[in-house]
Amino acid sequence: MCGRVTLTRPNFESIATELNVEPMNYRGMPIYQPRYNVAPTDILPILTLDKGERHISPMTWGTTPKNRRGLVINWRSQRFPAKAPRCGVITDGFYEWTGPKEARQPHWFHRPDHGLVILAGMWKMQEQKDGGFVQSFVVLTTSPNALIAPIHNRMPVVLEESRFDEWLKAETPESALRSMLRPAPEDWLVADIASPLVNSVKNDGPGCSPGCWIS
Secondary structure (H helix, E strand, C coil), X not given: CCCCEEECCCCHHHHHHHCCCCHHXXXXXXCCCCEEEECCCCEEEEEEEECCEEEEEEEEECECCCCCCCCECEEEHHHCCCCCCEEEEEECEEEEEECCHHHCEEEEEECCCCCCEEEEEEEEXXXXXXXCEEEEEEEEEECCCCCCCCCCCCEECECCHHXXXXXXXXXXXXXXXXXXXXXXXXXXXXXXXXXXXXXXXXCCCHHHCCCCCCC
């Protein structure tokens, strides 16, 4: 399960620079602001590839399949449809919880150097009730590594930087795609105790996550 993420960069340009995305390849991004508690139905910048060039587009977290009830935000990698359009979900960390329902303790997982954490995702054009369409995405999950296993039995698939384009290319062989759908090595991430403020989607400020990226 991956139900909350962070993206705390001070501006959109720093994200694009880190991902080597040219300014001409920003597609309709809304006004950017740092996010410390991104939840499903929120909009995130999403990395895609078109004609060999990286693009960043705004997409809504979660889809509503016609044959299922409710919002789908995660997709188990074991059931990954290799022909589905793929994307990279741009974050700099994600949360998981421990403790009883009435006293949940969030933990923030991020890179030791506070670099971006790009999650493997799938996206599609989602039809709306009014007849319009929006771009929506889900996060692929896999079994946990040793860091996350004591806290949760699933973790998001974290993409290796050298394989971003390989994941995004439509022509990448299925065997190569599936080789990426594995737990992240233990040294890729560290965990910090986060504030219980994260438990409410109404809270979205620097107090949610200790040590977030600071310019």
